[in-house]
Amino acid sequence: MSTIPKKKLLTGPILQSAVKDSFMKLNPVTLMKNPVMFVVEIGTIVVLMMVLAPGYFHTEDSIGFNITVFLILLVTVLFANFAEALAEGRGKAQADTLKKTKQDISANKLVGGAVKIVSSSDLRKGDIVVISQGELIPGDGEVIEGLASVDESAITGESAPVIKEAGGDFNSVTGGTRVVSDQIKVRITSDPGESFLDRMISLVEGAKRQKTPNEIALNTLLISLTIIFLIVVVTLRPIAAYLNVDLEIPVLIALLVCLIPTTIGGLLSAIGIAGMDRVTQFNVLAMSGKAVEAAGDINTMILDKTGTITFGNRMASEFVPVGNENEAELAGWAAVSSLKDETPEGRSVIELIKKQGHPYQAVLAEEAEIIEFRAETRMSGLDLKDGRKVRKGAVDSMKRWVSSQGGQIPDNLDKRSNEIAGKGGTPLAVAVDDRIFGLIYLKDTVKPGMKERFDELRKMGIKTIMCTGDNPLTAATIAAEAGVDGFIAESTPENKIEVIRREQQEGKLVAMTGDGTNDAPALAQADVGLAMNSGTSAAKEAANMVDLDSDPSKIIEVVAIGKQLLMTRGALTTFSIANDIAKYFAIIPAMFTLAIPEMEVLNVMGLGSPSSAIISALIFNAIIIPLLIPLAMRGVSYKPMSSVKLLRRNIFIYGFGGVLVPFLGIKLIDMLVSIWI
Numbered sequence: 001m002s003t004i005p006k007k008k009l010l011t012g013p014i015l016q017s018a019v020k021d022s023f024m025k026l027n028p029v030t031l032m033k034n035p036v037m038f039v040v041e042i043g044t045i046v047v048l049m050m051v052l053a054p055g056y057f058h059t060e061d062s063i064g065f066n067i068t069v070f071l072i073l074l075v076t077v078l079f080a081n082f083a084e085a086l087a088e089g090r091g092k093a094q095a096d097t098l099k100k101t102k103q104d105i106s107a108n109k110l111v112g113g114a115v116k117i118v119s120s121s122d123l124r125k126g127d128i129v130v131i132s133q134g135e136l137i138p139g140d141g142e143v144i145e146g147l148a149s150v151d152e153s154a155i156t157g158e159s160a161p162v163i164k165e166a167g168g169d170f171n172s173v174t175g176g177t178r179v180v181s182d183q184i185k186v187r188i189t190s191d192p193g194e195s196f197l198d199r200m201i202s203l204v205e206g207a208k209r210q211k212t213p214n215e216i217a218l219n220t221l222l223i224s225l226t227i228i229f230l231i232v233v234v235t236l237r238p239i240a241a242y243l244n245v246d247l248e249i250p251v252l253i254a255l256l257v258c259l260i261p262t263t264i265g266g267l268l269s270a271i272g273i274a275g276m277d278r279v280t281q282f283n284v285l286a287m288s289g290k291a292v293e294a295a296g297d298i299n300t301m302i303l304d305k306t307g308t309i310t311f312g313n314r315m316a317s318e319f320v321p322v323g324n325e326n327e328a329e330l331a332g333w334a335a336v337s338s339l340k341d342e343t344p345e346g347r348s349v350i351e352l353i354k355k356q357g358h359p360y361q362a363v364l365a366e367e368a369e370i371i372e373f374r375a376e377t378r379m380s381g382l383d384l385k386d387g388r389k390v391r392k393g394a395v396d397s398m399k400r401w402v403s404s405q406g407g408q409i410p411d412n413l414d415k416r417s418n419e420i421a422g423k424g425g426t427p428l429a430v431a432v433d434d435r436i437f438g439l440i441y442l443k444d445t446v447k448p449g450m451k452e453r454f455d456e457l458r459k460m461g462i463k464t465i466m467c468t469g470d471n472p473l474t475a476a477t478i479a480a481e482a483g484v485d486g487f488i489a490e491s492t493p494e495n496k497i498e499v500i501r502r503e504q505q506e507g508k509l510v511a512m513t514g515d516g517t518n519d520a521p522a523l524a525q526a527d528v529g530l531a532m533n534s535g536t537s538a539a540k541e542a543a544n545m546v547d548l549d550s551d552p553s554k555i556i557e558v559v560a561i562g563k564q565l566l567m568t569r570g571a572l573t574t575f576s577i578a579n580d581i582a583k584y585f586a587i588i589p590a591m592f593t594l595a596i597p598e599m600e601v602l603n604v605m606g607l608g609s610p611s612s613a614i615i616s617a618l619i620f621n622a623i624i625i626p627l628l629i630p631l632a633m634r635g636v637s638y639k640p641m642s643s644v645k646l647l648r649r650n651i652f653i654y655g656f657g658g659v660l661v662p663f664l665g666i667k668l669i670d671m672l673v674s675i676w677i
């Protein structure tokens with residue numbers, strides 16, 4: 001995908017430590033986790049013993065051959081170790097940088113009204129701390145008082161400071177970030193060792209990496225194949241002996257190693273780590289490899305309208321009076337209803353009024369009761385001291401509110417609001433008590449390129465559903481413009497969880513994004529829940545991914561990365577197994593020709609000599625691993641298409657390719673080896 005930033009895979013230090021780690025990983029206790037490679041290691045040790053004690057094993061005649069086999073087998077295991085170490089390298093480097101952020105910070109803890117200086121490592125859940133301009137925030141928490149701009153670049157890499165304030169969805173702060181203006185009071189929400197930074201460090205360095213269900217299943221398949229070939233090879237010896245053919249142990253080990261799926265066995269864990277790393281490089285933290293894989297299997301994606309599909313800076317752009325009302329009076333009341341409304345929508349109303357120069361009575365806000373906007377009521381406004389109630393809000397909610405006070409609904413209200421909604425705008429009705437003055441036209445724009453991205457998702461077989469609190473007409477207009485498959489209008493965050501459950505009951509896997517506390521249950525219910533880093537800690541805890549850039553539309557790319565991970569693993573498994581079949585044709589005839597020269601007719605590949613055939617097959621088997629490392633790390637390239645088409649395409653490329661490549665490769669190596677021997 002072009003949108004996924006391509007960062008340099010290798011740096012000098014990463015490469016160096018990967019080489020060192022390749023040897024460390026030879027430790028059989030570590031290698032046991034990779035059964036295929038473990039079998040190769042045992043074979044290596046057996047051949048080594050024959051090299052070291054040829055007299056005991058009666059292998060004096062073939063010592064040169066055995067040394068060669070030993071070296072190639074050792075290199076095979078090292079190559080596999082190198083692949084894994086390389087994949088781990090970038091995460092480890094990133095973890096080191098993060099650890100530097102995680103120094104001990106002194107904290108101003110509030111104890112009985114007085115400030116006491118303590119170390120950040122002594123802070124516990126529930127402690128209250130005060131952080132002033134220039135100071136580091138000593139732990140994860142929620143702002144309970146004040147407003148400040150915070151530099152979160154240590155964690156997000158984004159240098160522009162973000163506003164954090166008490167109440168609402170932007171109150172969560174992360175330990176290790178810096179307050180650059182003002183002062184805030186924060187309630188600590190995590191105990192030492194359990195902070196976001198701690199989690200992030202252990203995630204990027206892969207300390208807690210667990211095998212995913214898909215990986216476990218594949219591993220079981222690889223183990224089964226290994227056992228089958230082990231039995232085949234072991235029984236081959238008595239059969240051959242019966243035919244008076246003496247098969248040497250190192251030849252049998254070479255055969256075994258060629259037949260078992262070493263390519264995928266060597267690359268499997270690198271593919272998984274690299275997949276998670278690609279997500280991390282994309283500034284998304286996946287809490288587990290399972291989450292990344294689930295992203296690749298998603299059938300349904302639930303997207304917010306505002307901010308995800310549209311830019312989300314819904315701006316008041318026009319005042320539309322209804323009935324017999326006039327624009328100036330409408331604007332005046334729109335202003336009053338927005339004086340204390342800190343949402344972007346509310347602020348944009350005040351800006352429009354200032355721009356248009358309408359007068360309004362700012363004094364009315366004094367001593368008035370603030371009615372904050374809530375997604376449930378879809379209204380905001382003020383209860384004035386003189387008893388009048390000023391509101392603006394979604395048209396249907398406002399109609400109900402006005403009617404309940406016995407008010408009349410102006411005849412042309414629906415017509416005017418439908419005109420706005422028909423253009424994809426959001427109409428907000430403005431009323432004082434039982435009288436509706438008119439509408440505010442909130443404009444929002446669909447982000448460019450949305451239609452193309454949804455087309456891609458559709459080709460991948462993913463259904464998109466847009467959820468919005470807006471009215472059905474606005475929703476339908478934006479849905480059509482953006483090209484989503486379905487939409488739900490006038491939805492509350494609680495509706496989302498119903499949509500998710502319904503889809504899941506049909507056996508679908510569902511992805512969604514969210515940032516608010518009321519999104520948390522749905523984020524937890526979804527198979528892939530992507531929380532915004534700017535969101536509340538409840539949302540971040542419920543989700544299995546966090547986007548450090550707080551860009552909800554990134555879910556689309558995350559799904560693409562997940563798909564790519566699954567495809568890469570599938571493609572390389574196909575390639576590996578197809579490879580092994582080809583090696584069979586190189587090595588079996590050679591083995592028997594060693595004992596019965598008349599078997600030379602089986603040498604379909606026309607290889608130089610039996611021993612050069614075996615050596616060539618082994619060399620090919622080893623070098624294919626590092627040759628495929630770049631593919632394993634980068635992921636196979638892919639175009640969005642249906643799974644059936646994809647499967648056909650991959651079987652063709654990696655299946656047939658997997659059979660052909662070794663024939664050519666082994667033949668070529670054999671030609672070189674024959675010159676050399």
Ligand SMILES: Nc1ncnc2c1ncn2[C@@H]1O[C@H](COP(=O)(O)OP(=O)(O)OP(=O)(O)O)[C@@H](O)[C@H]1O
Nearest residue numbers: 304305306343373375378379380393394468469470
């Ligand atoms: N500040 C506000 N004051 C009054 N009413 C508002 C305000 N902001 C939004 N509304 C109304 O409430 C409705 C719901 O808003 P909400 O933010 O919950 O959902 P939304 O942003 O439209 O949906 P989504 O974010 O999922 O696309 C809006 O469609 C609008 O009619």
Ligand SMILES: [K+]
Nearest residue numbers: 257258260262
């Ligand atoms: K193999």
Ligand SMILES: [Mg+2]
Nearest residue numbers: 304306307469
């Ligand atoms: Mg919203």
